[in-house]
Amino acid sequence: MIHSIRFAGSKFLNCTACLLLLVFQPFSFASERLEPLRLLVVPQYQATEINNSWGTVLKGLSEKGIPKIELIFAKDISDFEAQFLAGKADLIYCNPYHMVMAKKAQGYLPLLRDKKPLKGILISANNRDGEVIEDLKSLEGKTILFPSPNAFGASLYMRALLTKDMGINFTTKYVKTHPNVIRGVVRDEGQAGGMVAATYFAEADTLRDKTKVIYETPPAPPHPIAAHPRVDEATRELLTKAFIAFIQSNKEAGVSIQIPDPVRSNYAKDYQALERLGLEAFVAR
Numbered sequence: 001m002i003h004s005i006r007f008a009g010s011k012f013l014n015c016t017a018c019l020l021l022l023v024f025q026p027f028s029f030a031s032e033r034l035e036p037l038r039l040l041v042v043p044q045y046q047a048t049e050i051n052n053s054w055g056t057v058l059k060g061l062s063e064k065g066i067p068k069i070e071l072i073f074a075k076d077i078s079d080f081e082a083q084f085l086a087g088k089a090d091l092i093y094c095n096p097y098h099m100v101m102a103k104k105a106q107g108y109l110p111l112l113r114d115k116k117p118l119k120g121i122l123i124s125a126n127n128r129d130g131e132v133i134e135d136l137k138s139l140e141g142k143t144i145l146f147p148s149p150n151a152f153g154a155s156l157y158m159r160a161l162l163t164k165d166m167g168i169n170f171t172t173k174y175v176k177t178h179p180n181v182i183r184g185v186v187r188d189e190g191q192a193g194g195m196v197a198a199t200y201f202a203e204a205d206t207l208r209d210k211t212k213v214i215y216e217t218p219p220a221p222p223h224p225i226a227a228h229p230r231v232d233e234a235t236r237e238l239l240t241k242a243f244i245a246f247i248q249s250n251k252e253a254g255v256s257i258q259i260p261d262p263v264r265s266n267y268a269k270d271y272q273a274l275e276r277l278g279l280e281a282f283v284a285r
Helices: 015-024 047-063 077-085 096-106 152-165 178-186 197-201 233-249 251-256 272-276
Strands: 037-041 069-072 091-093 109-114 120-125 143-146 171-174 192-196 211-216 224-227 262-264
Touching: 037 047, 037 077, 047 069, 047 233, 047 251, 077 096, 096 152, 096 224, 096 272, 109 233, 120 152, 120 178, 120 197, 143 152, 143 178, 152 192, 178 192, 178 197, 178 211, 192 197, 224 233, 233 251, 233 262
Parallel strands: 037 069, 037 091, 143 171, 143 192
Antiparallel strands: 091 224, 109 224, 109 262, 120 192, 120 211
16 A cells, blocks of 8 residues: 655655655655745744754755755744744744643654753852852842743743742743843842753853852753654654754754754653643743
8 A cells, every 4th residue: 555645735745755765865855845844943042043053954954855944933932832832833942841832732742852851050140249149048039030931941940949849939030041041140130040051051161150050950851853743754753863863973063952962752751741740830821
């Protein structure tokens, strides 16, 4: 029996031909032009930085014969969430709790993630005049900077732990991006700030030396690349293999998108447990 697969809005392709291409040319695809898949990336950084880092990876994949993937952008986290909750993107790169939201809303399926667990961190400034924040008890009544309400390790999980588990009362201030957090802490816009370890250690040593880490969250599964269920199974498999192979042979490109050591991902194994953390009370709608 001959089956067929397709991208949304494209012509049907013969699956047998696709399988032969996978066997003899692992990352080739049919030569006819297809409508690009749309990839939406969580705006942890400015759009120009996202375009530079992800553009390198997508260009490399296209040179291997993978169907064209087009970057689309969100102006902020709220816009990002609105887009994937409405199913506007074929592919998303999202934080762990966004993966839970996307699965429930549209049935998005994780394809791959980095092997290293994600850790949220709280930082404070070194050598500040006046009171120095050395531990969590010192944060009672203070202002803490976060990139956005639903940034997982840097904000959502962190706020839940500080509030529910540690009973700390603090003032929340959102500054949109991770780079803004560390710069705001250094400028004394807040007495501490939430980030994730990967974005913190990506900053210049000269900036990080002005801060210190005062707390780490328990480890969690990191950000996945996920596909909308309208992207058929054969195409999801093709994309998963292609991303992993490209990153493994282009480590710097993998580092730039925070997936330096890619592995396959499965929702039940990696993300379903997050549904039981009770984070709904801390999600901003």
